[in-house]
Amino acid sequence: MQFGIFTVGDVTPDPTTGRTPSERERIKAMVAIALKAEEVGLDVFATGEHHNPPFVPSSPTTMLGYVAAQTEKLILSTSTTLITTNDPVKIAEDFAMLQHLADGRVDLMMGRGNTGPVYPWFGQDIREGINLAVENYALLRRLWREDVVDWEGKFRTPLQGFTSTPRPMDDVPPFVWHGSIRSPEIAEQAAYYGDGFFHNNIFWPADHTKRMVDFYRKRFAHYGHGTPEQAIVGLGGQVFMRKNSQDAVREFRPYFDNAPVYGHGPSLEDFTDQTPLTVGSPQQVIEKTLGFREYAGDYQRQLFLMDHAGLPLKTVLEQLDMLGEEVVPVLRKEFAKGRPADVPEAPTHASLVAAAAAEKASDKKEVGA
Structure with a gap:
């Protein structure tokens, strides 16, 4: 099972000091957080994609390429690549390039985003969001799997004899997760292709997450x-830890109360009771995260959101130390207990290359029989 962190890259004032970091400070902080993730033994760093203030990660592959040059083991991913408003040709080229630069340590998560104005900024209509996601992803798959593509669809100009370059590393495209909070159409799309489904359940109660994951598993x-049980599932989560749970609650409360995404709404206590948010001791984080398996089954990837709501970089790095030293080692051990042998591990480039080689060998054997 893979453990990691994802960032939305928000530039938010620290409610305890009133100070807002500059865009440059925030971008540099995201890089420092990624490097810390590898240092403490996490598996994945994922960045969101946004094209509007107060967010800075408008060019995920630029950031991930920079991080790739400074890391050796970390899987570099996205916590949304906008399949609706990005050109599939550019996605195919950018992530194949990144795949080569990172020696295969790349996957990505397709999503529609949650900001309506983005659509017209890129010449699209939000009312076509689902249709864009379906058509664009179908084209992206062909661009990665066919050397020469002839294609015509509704949302972009036709392609005739087109070859996307560079070709995917080892002729194996990056693994794709489809991220959704509430759209069964996206879970259906992930199931149809046999891709991963990432339910970013940070705002939703367990029963909603269970319905979405169960639907994806059945369709897979x-x-x-x-x-x-063999479907590839990922989950999101939010944590804030201190050795003493009361200290964690006291320190995090002003950040929660003023956060752009959930501030001025339900109380911290109500939110932690009804969603995966955990504010407390490392042991409380362990216990609540292990509980995800009760309603989502054995799954493959767990990503935590830790650097949001104006939390200073120093605090986030402290959180990562606790996550890597006290929480994830226990989670690895406990999640492995009772895990059925036929439940696959999270796909990696190496495992995908091996699977492709095995499939080719099987095809040759059938032809020769």
Whole structure:
């Protein structure tokens, strides 16, 4: 099972000091957080994609390429690549380039985003969001899997004899997760292709997450990719820790109360009771995260949001130390207990290359039989 962090890259004032970091400070902080993730033994760093203030990560592959040059093991991903408003040709080229630069340590998460005005900024209509996601991703898959593509669709100009360059590393495209909070159409899309489904359940109660994950698992099996238990699932989470739970609550409360995403709404206590947000001791984080398996089944990837709501970099790095030293080692051990042998691990470039080689060998054997 993979553990990591994702960032939305918000530039938010620190409510305890009133200070707002500059865009440069925030970008540099995100890089420092990624490097810290590898240092403390996490598996994944993922960045969001936004094109509006107060967010800075408008060019995820630029940031991930920079991080790739300074890391050795960290899987570099996105916590949304906007399949709706990005040109599939550019996605194909950018992530294949990144894949080569990072020696295969790359995957990505497709999503529609949550900011309506982005659509017209890139010449699209938000009312076509689902249709854009379906058509654009179908084209992206062909661009990565076919050397020469002829294509015509509704939302972009046709392609004739087009070759996307560079080709994917080892002829194996990056693994794709489809991220969604509330759209069963996206879970259906992930299931249809046998891709991963990431339910970023940070704002939703367990029963909603269970319904979405169960739906994806059933459809994954329906399309012949394996049993429901073999579907590839990822979950989001939010944590804030201190050794003493009362200290964690006291320190985090002003950040929660003023956060752009959930401030001025339900109380911290109500939110931690009803969603995956955990504010407390490392042991409380361990216990609540292990509870995700009760409603999502055995899954493959757990990403935590830790650098939001104006938290200073020093505090985030302290959180990562606790996550890497006290929480994740226990989670790895406990999640491994009772995990069925036929439940796959999270895909990596190496495992995908091995699977492709095995499939080719099987095809040759059938032809020769």
